[in-house]
Amino acid sequence: MRIFLDVGAHYGETLQEVLKKKYNFDIIYAFEPSKKCLSKLKKYKSKKLIINNFGLGKKFENKELYSPGGLGANVYVNSNNQNTERILIKQASKWFKNNIKNNDIVFVKLNCEGGECDIINDLLINKQFYKIYNIMITFDVRDIPGKEYEELIIRKKLKNYKLNNFCFSDDVMIGNTHKKRIEYWLNKLGAISATKNKNYLTNKYINKLKYYSSKSGFINRLEYKFKKFILYKYYPLLIKNVLKFIKIKTLNYR
Numbered sequence: 001m002r003i004f005l006d007v008g009a010h011y012g013e014t015l016q017e018v019l020k021k022k023y024n025f026d027i028i029y030a031f032e033p034s035k036k037c038l039s040k041l042k043k044y045k046s047k048k049l050i051i052n053n054f055g056l057g058k059k060f061e062n063k064e065l066y067s068p069g070g071l072g073a074n075v076y077v078n079s080n081n082q083n084t085e086r087i088l089i090k091q092a093s094k095w096f097k098n099n100i101k102n103n104d105i106v107f108v109k110l111n112c113e114g115g116e117c118d119i120i121n122d123l124l125i126n127k128q129f130y131k132i133y134n135i136m137i138t139f140d141v142r143d144i145p146g147k148e149y150e151e152l153i154i155r156k157k158l159k160n161y162k163l164n165n166f167c168f169s170d171d172v173m174i175g176n177t178h179k180k181r182i183e184y185w186l187n188k189l190g191a192i193s194a195t196k197n198k199n200y201l202t203n204k205y206i207n208k209l210k211y212y213s214s215k216s217g218f219i220n221r222l223e224y225k226f227k228k229f230i231l232y233k234y235y236p237l238l239i240k241n242v243l244k245f246i247k248i249k250t251l252n253y254r
Contacts, residue, residue, distance in 0.1 A: 004108075007031045007108060008055075014178070015028065015030060016178075016179050018107075019046055023191050031054065031055055033065060034065055056092040056112070064085075074115075076144045077143075105196065107136075107189075113143075114147060136173075139169075167209075172212060
């Protein structure tokens with residue numbers, strides 16, 4: 001089976017790309033704990049799409065979600081005047097045991113506003129991480145006060161496990177739109193191939209798997225800290241686009 005997991009589906013921005021026939025996914029699981037996002041997610045009509053109104057984590061629990069439906073919604077940062085929603089979290093490794101087989105070709109987009117490290121730890125400890133063909137990790141812990149250090153711990157742990165079935169959004173989310181960025185990642189790591197043989201796909205793309213999993217993230221973390229220092233998020237969109245263009249040309253991204 002060819003399977004895609006959209007962990008942190010939000011309003012379905014990623015689904016717009018992965019539902020395309022060219023990827024040949026047999027099943028697409030969307031994980032979104034906020035009920036505020038469900039109405040938009042349900043607009044995507046496909047027999048292969050399964051929408052799960054819960055999040056993944058290190059254990060089964062209920063949590064308070066702050067600013068539900070927002071891009072930065074999370075269970076960690078509680079600012080004044082925020083809306084909240086009670087959400088369900090299920091243990092990632094147990095879900096994998098029940099739904100993913102060893103020979104499935106599994107692509108995972110992991111973007112869950114600070115919960116990514118708990119998920120990765122749980123999958124590693126319970127020996128489910130190896131079932132993944134490629135997981136793209138976004139380290140949103142960078143935005144969670146007191147949790148920033150977890151990124152370095154996870155990077156070190158992945159390196160110690162000597163795995164190459166992962167990559168980081170800093171390195172593979174390249175393009176002018178979210179759909180284009182998802183497309184870039186999937187094409188680079190072999191999702192465009194129609195094969196259902198996991199070993200064949202791994203062997204064919206082993207060099208790229210090793211290349212992207214070897215990224216340290218040092219420059220990306222430095223850039224992120226600099227942007228926070230200069231209050232980049234408040235810059236006008238025009239200036240941001242110009243800076244992005246210069247960056248792409250400088251790094252010779254294609």
